[in-house]
Amino acid sequence: MSQYQAVKGTKDIFPEEVAQWKYVEGIVHTLASLYGFSEIRTPVFEYTELFQRGIGLTTDIVGKEMFSFQPDTKGRSVTLRPEMTAGVMRAALQYNLFSLAPVHKLYYIGELFRKERPQAGRQRQFSQFGAELLGVSSPAAVAEVITLMMQVFESLGLKELKLRINTLGDTEDRVRYREALQSYFVPFYEILDEASRERLEKNPLRILDSKNPVLQELVAGAPRLYDYLNDSSLRDFEKVLFYLAERNIAYDIDHRLVRGLDYYSHTAFEVTSSVLGAQDAIGGGGRYDGLARELGSSSDVPASGFAVGMERLLITMEKQGLLTTINPLRPLVYVVVQQQELVDHALTIAWRLRKAGIRTEIDLVARSMKSQMREANRIRASYALFIGKTEYTTGSYALKNLLTSEQTTLSLEDVLQVLHQPATKERINL
RNA sequence: GUGAUUGUAGCUCAGUUGGUUAGAGCGCCAGGUUGUGGCCCUGGAGGCCGGGGGUUCGAGUCCCCUCAUUCACCCCA
Incomplete structure (x- = not known):
């Protein structure tokens, strides 16, 4: 064994595998531009506050998974990007893209960093591709990004993927629902595990996400957000579902799908692969109309987007035998x-x-x-x-x-x- | 951060109740044809048995510590 090995949670990609990556990236470039998205490349690190504001202080990502450091002794803290959306939104706002045109459609392929314990399908450095549709607030926009994502999967030949979808409603819906959830869970405080107790205060929606078997029954009986949605939120969600049906995209409504990032509103979705093991989410996304304001924008910049994990995508393709025909160029x-x-x-x-x-x-x-x-x-x-x-x-x-x-x-x-x-x-x- | 798992050749792994110079297959290199590959045959190189400490006459095998791996929890791509 050599003295030095790759840092925990990172890996080397050798030529044979690079050919596979290039193949997938090629499909992403082709389809993204087919749908009218243009590529953006943002820095791999940003000021730490951007992620604290953008992703949310209560999230696990910001709370314990960021690689942060100070480049200069008296300088501001910076952080290796743990996700892409905040950086893309920052760039759009910084250069005031919306003064040029009201809508911007951007996609990216890039490396992300999260300080977690590695396991199957999870690394500390990993890659995602994704798209952000900025400047439109509508079911059509979310449907657009979901459709693009699903077409990438389809073009790659992926099978047995499951698209789960939910709506988180608008801000008012969530305030009312949040209160309802809190009053439901408070009597059961003794039963809740430590993490859930903490969430009860900060973000009760996340309790629904818990996989703790002890809580399953309790969670199942919790009030549904769906019952707290106002008419316009409901119509919004139904319109999204209509678009998906129209395009033959199969989905399951999952009322417990919350997703970990604070900035989502209305539609949230996630795609899982049955061949992946414990970390089975291959992609996900949603709508985040409030993010721009959170980052200090003086005007609303509604947005929708998705992100797909390259490594998990490739693992799935590997297990489904979709990579065997991809070979690097041989000398003639x-x-x-x-x-x-x-x-x-x-x-x-x-x-x-x-x-x-x-x-x-x-x-x-x-x-x-x-x-x-x-x-x-x-x-x-x-x-x-x-x-x-x-x-x-x-x-x-x-x-x-x-x-x-x-x-x-x-x-x-x-x-x-x-x-x-x-x-x-x-x-x-x- | 928590739990479990596994560390022996480049890779996949053997290694008997602790007992001489630690093995196999594949891969690699060379030769079998002094100008011709694949298959086959022969030979060779390559291991402080993850690291440190301990028990013992003797440790790859037992004990402790440490580092690393993998899987799971948490959460996410």
């Missing part, structure tokens, strides 16, 4: 040197092939010809090009098709021509 031709004194000539040939746009590999550690051929086979090159005395003097090179074992002697120009034929470009995997 392997230049084999037959006498060591011809190495320099071979390097020149390799360079010429590469200049001509042909993926070329060549041995750099003076290995035997047998080894070079084994290497060519190992990395699945399609062709071997032999550089020997005969070739050097005649200018004709032996080109061997490694799949069919056919070998022909050609001038370098003819070699280039053969290698440029599209039909010969990819070797079929054996």
Whole structure:
């Protein structure tokens, strides 16, 4: 075991896996732009207050999961971003995007950091892609982001995902519901676990989220937010459901879906994967009309968005056998040197092939010809090009098709021509 | 932060009630063809058995501590 290993909760992504990441990212870029979203890249760290304000002081993320530090001895505390939305909203407000146009549609792919104990599907550094639809307050907007998210899943071929959806109502609804919940739970104070007792004061909605089996019965009997919604909140939610039905997006209404971030209002949703284990949320999001005000905006900037965990997405794809067909690019031709004194000539040939746009590999550690051929086979090159005395003097090179074992002697120009034929470009995997 | 789990070769793992120079498969390197891969055969390199301390004549095996891993809780992607 080497002395140094990657920091707890982080991992290295090696070339084979990078090919898978690029594939998924490609789909995200394509579909996001199909839906009219443009990419934004914000800094990986922000002033700590941004997250405290934006995500909420009562959340676990802000309470105990942030990587915070001070870049300068007397400087302000900064924090590695634990989520994306606050940073995107900050950027939009800072540059006053809404003076240019009332609506902005932004998407992102980026790394996030949360100081949690790692486990299956959870790391301290992880990646999300997501989209934010800023400046519209409507069921159509939420439906828009949900639809985009679901189309990404569909395009990737994911199966057995479950979309759960709920409404949290507007601020007034929640104030009334909050009171109702508190008066329901207070008589059972003795039964509640420590975490729930704390939430009773700060954020009673979160008690509904508890997985504590002891509380299940109690939670099941709690009043439903749904019964406290005013007419316009109800109509809003029903409209969202209508859009989903219209687009053949299956969903389950889950009245207990609350989600951990304080800024949600009205629609909240979450997608889970049945193959993931304990951390089964693959994506989620909702509407957060109050966030901009929370960040000091003088005008309302209603918004909707979603975020999807890249690692969990890839784990799900892996388990569903959706990654086996994605392979990194293999070299097309392997230049084999037959006498060591011809190495320099071979390097020149390799360079010429590469200049001509042909993926070329060549041995750099003076290995035997047998080894070079084994290497060519190992990395699945399609062709071997032999550089020997005969070739050097005649200018004709032996080109061997490694799949069919056919070998022909050609001038370098003819070699280039053969290698440029599209039909010969990819070797079929054996 | 809490609980449990596992640390032996690059990888996956053996290693008997503590007993000589710690093994296998795969991978890697070389050779079997002095100019030709895959399959096969032969050989080789590579381990302070996670680290520290203790018990013992003797520890990979037992005890303690520590570090790390994994899974779960909490919560989330």
